[in-house]
Amino acid sequence: MLNIISILIxxxxxxxxxxxxxxxxxxxxxxxxxxxxxxVVIGQLSSSNSGRNFCLIVLLIAAIRLTLGGGFF
Incomplete structure (x- = not known):
């Protein structure tokens, strides 16, 4: 159940x-x-890793975009 919540988030x-x-x-x-x-936190509490890994990929995309834009643009 926590994995599904993590994927939805x-x-x-x-x-x-x-x-x-x-x-x-x-x-x-x-x-x-x-x-x-x-x-990521909810996915870490889950027994499955797919929700956590999906959130980590989204986090990576957002972090790279913030780095390239100087944190704002």
């Missing part, structure tokens, strides 16, 4: 992260990061 975060890849919308990644971290 990851999908919610992905919906925020995908439009944030557009220039000047990189600030939206800051809104997605708390959701992603919550998904």
């Amino acid at each position: 990851g999908l919610l975060s992905l919906v925020i992260v995908i439009p944030a890849q557009i220039p000047f919308l990189g600030w939206a990644n800051w809104f997605a990061l708390p959701f992603v971290v919550a998904g």
